[in-house]
Amino acid sequence: MVRVDRAGSIELAKAYGLAHRTHELPNTLETQFAVASATKGLTAVTIASLIEDGLLDLSTTARSLLGGDLPLVADDVTVEHLLAHRSGIGDYFDEAAGYGIDDYVLRVPAHQLATTEDYLAVLDD
Numbered sequence: 769m770v771r772v773d774r775a776g777s778i779e780l781a782k783a784y785g786l787a788h789r790t791h792e793l794p795n796t797l798e799t800q801f802a803v804a805s806a807t808k809g810l811t812a813v814t815i816a817s818l819i820e821d822g823l824l825d826l827s828t829t830a831r832s833l834l835g836g837d838l839p840l841v842a843d844d845v846t847v848e849h850l851l852a853h854r855s856g857i858g859d860y861f862d863e864a865a866g867y868g869i870d871d872y873v874l875r876v877p878a879h880q881l882a883t884t885e886d887y888l889a890v891l892d893d
Contacts, residue, residue, distance in 0.1 A: 769782070769783045769784065769795055769797065769799065770782055770784070771797075781797055782797075783795040783796050783797050783799065800882065812851060824847060825847070826846060826847050826848035827846050827847070828846060828847045829843065829844065829846055829847075830845040830846065830847070830849075830850060830855070831843045831845070833847075837888060838888065841855070841857055842856060875890055876889075876890065
């Protein structure tokens, strides 16, 4: 999937390849990919850019960014804690726990987590 935006307009938007090889389903511009941890590096680079621009600091607290969202996150958790995976926020799924596909450890099945808001609801615990 490729998308090029320039000056607020989409110059190119095209999907390539298959979303599901077995069923030969093509990718579309609406295909959602399960990228999981692949976004960690992009998140870190984005945060580093915000720090370089003076808009954020490693000592910035998560609470100052979250406002009232996720009230169980401690007030002293910082951006540095989050980047180093030392925030104390629990993992929402333990892949090594040996759960069956129908054993939901979240309040909702993982395939229903499609938006940021969906994740906020389960991360709060």
